[in-house]
Amino acid sequence: MKSLCLFASYFTKQEIPYYITVYLKELKKHYTEVVFLTSQEKLSPGSLQFLESENLALLLVENKGFDFGQWYQAFRRVSIHNYDQIVLVNDSCILFKPLDEFITWSATNKADVQGITLSEAIYPHIQSYFLVLNKKAIALTWEYFQKHKIKESISDVIHTYEVGLNKFLQEQGLKIAAFIDNNGYKGEFSPYYYCVDYHLSKGIPLIKKKIIFSSYRRSELSTLARMIYNINPNDYLTKISKEGKNLIIDLKRLIGVGEAMTKIDRINYSLLRLFYRVAKPIYKLIKGT
Known part of the structure; x- marks a missing residue:
């Protein structure tokens, strides 16, 4: 072929x-x-x-x-x-x-x-x-x-x-x-963010560079916060490093590359994420009644 x-x-x-x-x-x-x-x-x-x-x-x-x-x-x-x-x-x-x-x-x-x-x-x-x-x-x-x-x-x-x-x-x-399923998820959020932990556990061979470089567009952050998404790249690098000898890339060479978020950006995102974490259960409770 x-x-x-x-x-x-x-x-x-x-x-x-x-x-x-x-x-x-x-x-x-x-x-x-x-x-x-x-x-x-x-x-x-x-x-x-x-x-x-x-x-x-x-x-x-x-x-x-x-x-x-x-x-x-x-x-x-x-x-x-x-x-x-x-x-x-x-x-x-x-x-x-x-x-x-x-x-x-x-x-x-x-x-x-x-x-x-x-x-x-x-x-x-x-x-x-x-x-x-x-x-x-x-x-x-x-x-x-x-x-x-x-x-x-x-x-x-x-x-x-x-x-x-x-x-x-x-x-x-x-x-x-x-190749990789979404563990039954069929919602509005992009699976390569919402299902990233599941995808890694299922053996996906790649990851969005935005996740590792923290190079998100500002317009994306509200949506990511709504899905209670974890933006800490080190958590994902740790999971990827468990591939051990199967890795074809030097993870150390990825650290500090790209347009990383500033400290202020991260603080603002954490606050926004916290708001949605608190607000979601309340919204569901009100909607249920």
């Missing part, structure tokens, strides 16, 4: 971040071709050497439309019909252990669209940080891309692509499946 992995990325420095290089090397073990998508026109000599040594293709794209904008541009420039499988991956996660278990599952699962996790919010959909399109889904995805093209706002991307593409493919009779 001939497969193509399109890895969407965004970073501002000339050096490809360490956690991305780990991810790319692992993907190359499992997919025929891996194409690194970036808008960074001036990569460092070391980064260019890394891509060449790992036999990773480089494709420069415009920084438009977030990850789906990059994937759309790549679809326009590669011969998609030459592949039996196209995998859409982005750099929003840190891969900390091998993909072997997922790849074994993927090879035996018969779904047309596969991924690591699934969300039930709005409409059942595979979360787009890792989206596997098998043969039937490739042409339909290109058809959908051609119709909707690049969406500039994050809300439009979520509505049109994160949810809309999955809905479209299912309406065409295609089946979707996720």
Whole structure:
């Protein structure tokens, strides 16, 4: 089977971040071709050497439309019909252990669209940080891309692509499946936050980099507080470290990377989280009466 992995990325420095290089090397073990998508026109000599040594293709794209904008541009420039499988991956996660278990599952699962996790919010959909399109889904995805093209706002991307593409493919009779379940959760919150502890216990191989780098958007913090979410990255690093010899990444190199929250941000978040922790039971009690 001939497969193509399109890895969407965004970073501002000339050096490809360490956690991305780990991810790319692992993907190359499992997919025929891996194409690194970036808008960074001036990569460092070391980064260019890394891509060449790992036999990773480089494709420069415009920084438009977030990850789906990059994937759309790549679809326009590669011969998609030459592949039996196209995998859409982005750099929003840190891969900390091998993909072997997922790849074994993927090879035996018969779904047309596969991924690591699934969300039930709005409409059942595979979360787009890792989206596997098998043969039937490739042409339909290109058809959908051609119709909707690049969406500039994050809300439009979520509505049109994160949810809309999955809905479209299912309406065409295609089946979707996720590697890790959500322990029965079907609520409004994103499973990669709400179910993170459960996912780690079930052997998920990656984690959102925001969780480790504390690089949340301010607009996200209220929602995270409502789900009584723990923002302490050390708690998650401790759980990941239990993988021991199975780890493919140096966790020490992740500490202090990214846009960490300030002390004031953390205090404000703790207070907001405490408010919701107290308010939730009271609300449920009142609603019950």
